Amino acid sequence: MNLKEFSELLGLSPTTVSRALGGYPEVKEDTRRRVLEAAAKHGYSPNRRAASLATGRAMxxxxxxxxxxxxxxxxxxxxxxxxxxxxxxxxxxxxxxxxxxxxxxxxxxxxxxxxxxxxxxxxxxxxxxxxxxxxxxxxxxxxxxxxxxxxxxxxxxxxxxIDNRRAFQRATDLLLDLGHRRIALLNGLDQMDFARRRRAGYLAALGARDVPADPDLIAGFEMTEHASHAAARRMLALPDPPTAFLASSHIMGIGVRRAIHDLDLSMGRDVSVVIHDDMLSYLANGADIPVFTATRSSxxxxxxxxxxxxxxxxxxxxxxxxxxxxxxxxxxxxxxxxxxx
The missing domain is CATH 3.40.50.2300 (Response regulator)
Known part of the structure; x- marks a missing residue:
């Protein structure tokens, strides 16, 4: 089905259909929705070469x-x-x-x-x-x-x-409310903006409760399971180890959980963990009950x-x-x- 045939099916001009599919703001929302629904129903997709020639765009x-x-x-x-x-x-x-x-x-x-x-x-x-x-x-x-x-x-x-600063401030406040004072932060690389904001939120929450930030409990690195496992093991071996972790991703949280289990400890009972969950399609945070307490945004x-x-x-x-x-x-x-x- 070409553009002319699809337009005749809808009773609209080819220009209106092209603009509706192209996201032009002057097309009424009802018309745009009608065109998109019809395109999905009939399996119509615009000819990109024709659209490029018509609009002068690369598409x-x-x-x-x-x-x-x-x-x-x-x-x-x-x-x-x-x-x-x-x-x-x-x-x-x-x-x-x-x-x-x-x-x-x-x-x-x-x-x-x-x-x-x-x-x-x-x-x-x-x-x-x-x-x-x-x-x-x-x-x-x-x-x-x-x-x-x-x-x-x-x-x-x-x-x-996303409001990374507020998210990690709230997460730190939650752990502080639970009585934790030795809270570790496993973060992304320091030059990344989201990592800087998350660290700022964590430090703000600690400062508001007069809890000193321990540099030994703050680390920024590539956000992998292996790196987070190694960092968590190092921190858990300290003379005064953390009782809770903040991890900047679900994958990092898995590394922390493995480090906790390595020491025959129980996550949630002996050591608490909060992660950031990007709601990934391939990695769900539990079904009915989340595995991890998490700040969450898709x-x-x-x-x-x-x-x-x-x-x-x-x-x-x-x-x-x-x-x-x-x-x-x-x-x-x-x-x-x-x-x-």
Whole structure:
């Protein structure tokens, strides 16, 4: 079925159908929904080449992934983000361009994508300290959305982020309320913005209760099960070990749980654990009762929202910035309990 046939089926003009599928804001929401539902029902997908010729657009969105960030980006968390974004791209008739480059080639990759016109917009992943990408993209006038926020930079760009500081402040407060005073933080690499904000929330909660922060109980590293297991084992071997852990991901929490079990201790009774849960499709935090107490926010939903915002920027280049900070849920699971006597 081509565009003309699909349009006749709906009783709409081909222009209206194309704009509804492309996410143009001037199309009424009822019309957009009707077109999308009909496209799904009849298996219609727009001809990207025809759409490109008609609109003068590349009909593609870019994602640049530096290999230096493979601990953050080239992993199942990134895959879930892309799955959410990909749903939006597909509905709008857009392809996705993934560029995996070395760190030294990153700026060149962004500049090349902007200059060649091979994409209509970009999503920036893993903002970090000293990040040059926002300034580069603002000069290029290529629409973009940041997943997260860049440390120490004016908020002169569109972004979707979670309130990492508040989430980890609440999680630390929970452990303090349970009587814990030796609380360890296993975090991402220090230059990553989310890790800086989570650490700030943890320290703020401790400071508000006049609990001193022990540097031996704070660590930032690649967010893997192996690294978190090693860090937890080291901390549990201290003369005054932690009675609770905050871990920045579900995978890190699994490493902490293994370290606890190595010492024939019980998670939730002898040592409490709180994680951040991205609600990954491949790694559920229990069924009816969560395994881990967790701060929770869906990374797939974040991918979907970043893509929607980018589509809006492409359709309306002169529209204002869109900036969203999402509150995390705090869910109670089996991994936390009162400080042991």
């Amino acid at each position: 593609a969105i870019g994602h640049v992934i530096p290999t230096v960030l493979n601990h953050e980006m080239v992993n199942p968390v990134f895959a879930d983000f892309i799955a959410g974004a990909g749903d939006v791209y597909a509905r709008a008739g857009y392809d996705m361009v993934l560029s995996v480059v070395s760190e030294r080639e990153e700026a060149r990759a962004y500049a090349q994508l902007a200059d060649m016109g091979s994409v209509d917009g970009l999503i920036v992943h893993g903002p970090r300290e000293g990040d040059p990408r926002v300034a580069l993209l603002r000069k290029s006038n290529l629409p973009f959305v940041v997943h997260g926020r860049v440390p120490d930079r004016p908020l002169d760009y569109s972004f979707v982020d 990374v797939r939903a974040a991918g979907r929202r970043c893509a929607e915002m980018l589509m809006e920027h492409i359709a309306m280049p002169n529209a204002g910035l869109k900036q969203e900070v999402w509150e995390c849920d705090l869910v109670l699971g089996a991994s936390t309990g009162p400080v042991p006597r």
